[in-house]
Amino acid sequence: MTPSKLFELANASGGTLYLMALLMLVALTVIIERSRYLSKMQQDGDSLIDLLHDGSAMDHEVLVKALQQYENLPHASVVHASLIEPDTSERDVCAGHLEEAIMREVPTLDRSLWVLDTVITLAPLLGLFGTIIGMFGAFSVLGDVQNGASQVTGGIAEALIATASGLLIAMVGLVFFNWLNTKVRMIVHQMEIIRVMILNRRFGRHQPAGTRATLKAV
Numbered sequence: 139m140t141p142s143k144l145f146e147l148a149n150a151s152g153g154t155l156y157l158m159a160l161l162m163l164v165a166l167t168v169i170i171e172r173s174r175y176l177s178k179m180q181q182d183g184d185s186l187i188d189l190l191h192d193g194s195a196m197d198h199e200v201l202v203k204a205l206q207q208y209e210n211l212p213h214a215s216v217v218h219a220s221l222i223e224p225d226t227s228e229r230d231v232c233a234g235h236l237e238e239a240i241m242r243e244v245p246t247l248d249r250s251l252w253v254l255d256t257v258i259t260l261a262p263l264l265g266l267f268g269t270i271i272g273m274f275g276a277f278s279v280l281g282d283v284q285n286g287a288s289q290v291t292g293g294i295a296e297a298l299i300a301t302a303s304g305l306l307i308a309m310v311g312l313v314f315f316n317w318l319n320t321k322v323r324m325i326v327h328q329m330e331i332i333r334v335m336i337l338n339r340r341f342g343r344h345q346p347a348g349t350r351a352t353l354k355a356v
Contacts, residue, residue, distance in 0.1 A: 154268030176321040183328040212243035258311040265304020
């Protein structure tokens with residue numbers, strides 16, 4: 139299909155093919171940027187978990203090292219919250235503060251995904267709109283008795299390209315939207331793992347003697 143033919147189809151669709159090309163560009167931009175960002179973040183999150191897991195005691199030095207090495211990760215906010223938590227805090231209070239740190243970071247993870255969600259919804263609607271406009275032009279030639287039928291069928295076929303384009307953009311966007319959402323859930327899960335690791339090591343190590351005696355008696 140030649141460029142001139144593509145421009146002809148775009149004009150016949152009322153210009154909606156131009157809008158869908160713009161939507162495709164926006165979707166690809168979000169997909170590429172979020173894929174690189176979230177994949178790198180997930181990989182670094184695994185490395186941070188390994189670092190904290192190796193430090194079985196998870197003392198202050200281990201946490202400071204993790205915070206300095208991975209300060210640009212959202213996971214670091216959980217480590218930072220544990221460092222500023224007073225030693226006298228109870229487990230439930232500390233757990234609440236760490237959970238609060240996680241909740242503050244979640245909006246930064248799914249940033250721009252709403253744009254991709256909008257493209258997925260809007261592209262098929264624009265394609266249908268372009269097809270309807272194209273059909274108006276196709277049926278306008280019915281007054282030509284000799285060539286009317288062939289022009290109508292050809293015009294309908296050209297108009298359906300708008301619908302096909304919209305569906306293609308939506309399908310591609312949906313696949314990557316679900317994949318990126320899975321990435322976000324995995325990163326949030328990593329932060330939950332770090333939270334539980336910190337709580338288990340911190341309060342398992344400082345369990346009161348009276349509690350241990352009670353457990354033995356039971």
